[in-house]
Amino acid sequence: TVVYLNGERVDYENARISVEDRGFQFGDGIYEVVRVYGGRFFYLDRHLARMKKGADEIYLDMDFGLDNLEKVCRQALKESGFKDASVYIQVTRGAYPRQHTFPPESSCTWVVIVREAKAQPREFYENGVMGITVPDERWNRCNIKTVQLLANSIAKEKAKKAGAYEAIFHRGGCVTEASSSNVFIVRNKKLLTHPANNFILHGITRGVVLEIARDNKIDYSEEVFSLQDLFEAEEVFVSGTMTEVMPIVKIDGKIIGDGVPGEITRSIMKAYDALTKTIDQ
Numbered sequence: 001t002v003v004y005l006n007g008e009r010v011d012y013e014n015a016r017i018s019v020e021d022r023g024f025q026f027g028d029g030i031y032e033v034v035r036v037y038g039g040r041f042f043y044l045d046r047h048l049a050r051m052k053k054g055a056d057e058i059y060l061d062m063d064f065g066l067d068n069l070e071k072v073c074r075q076a077l078k079e080s081g082f083k084d085a086s087v088y089i090q091v092t093r094g095a096y097p098r099q100h101t102f103p104p105e106s107s108c109t110w111v112v113i114v115r116e117a118k119a120q121p122r123e124f125y126e127n128g129v130m131g132i133t134v135p136d137e138r139w140n141r142c143n144i145k146t147v148q149l150l151a152n153s154i155a156k157e158k159a160k161k162a163g164a165y166e167a168i169f170h171r172g173g174c175v176t177e178a179s180s181s182n183v184f185i186v187r188n189k190k191l192l193t194h195p196a197n198n199f200i201l202h203g204i205t206r207g208v209v210l211e212i213a214r215d216n217k218i219d220y221s222e223e224v225f226s227l228q229d230l231f232e233a234e235e236v237f238v239s240g241t242m243t244e245v246m247p248i249v250k251i252d253g254k255i256i257g258d259g260v261p262g263e264i265t266r267s268i269m270k271a272y273d274a275l276t277k278t279i280d281q
């Protein structure tokens, strides 16, 4: 595991953050997780662009510079020697004696952690996994990838306790996304996913899936769908940087479609897999 703290390489054991860090006290920070396949970054550019947008949304001035962050990500990966890795990036508003209002001067804490990543079990992708549904109790700005993940964490823990892979959120009966992934359904052979508004994270993988659909002439629409649509769907899958494209075949104990990964899901998985072998940006 390679760690960079504020642009400097530090030993994992000695990497320390102040007790006054606003990430710790207020959840005042944002993060990204980027996947590396065969030594190639999978859309680092898109992750950094989303991070900049999120920073602007919370009035966070990334004073160290986005180019510098990109350089550190690439350097850290090189030093790690890992071919398949996850790169965790976190930026907080830094350390300052505790007060709700922002520190008078910007001095971010920023961290890059590179870990070796191994693929999830093949059976998950081949057979599909289970999901549960939970009410979406998060705030109204889910498009910002903040480190305030308590609601997501509780939801995922519930899924784990139920023996499921992922927890799918709904707001008043409308499916938004999942605890760490976006949700897609196939209804009447058409791919549907929640619109990219303030109720979901605009997943990089979600965007890639929509591009795959467009390029492969799969009919799709970004529109709100209900819990009933979810249960009655022909196919369901979730998408995320670490999740990739994961078929869901059972939700709250009810079988989805034929109970196996569907045709459209499998074609998207295949196209996604091909991209992981070529994309380098």
Ligand code: PLP
Pocket: 033, 152, 177, 178, 179, 180, 181, 182, 201, 202, 203, 204, 205, 206, 239, 240, 241, 242
């Ligand atoms: N939705 C939530 C709540 C997430 O936490 C994540 C990823 O961690 C995603 C969606 C998927 O986003 P991406 O495809 O950019 O990894």
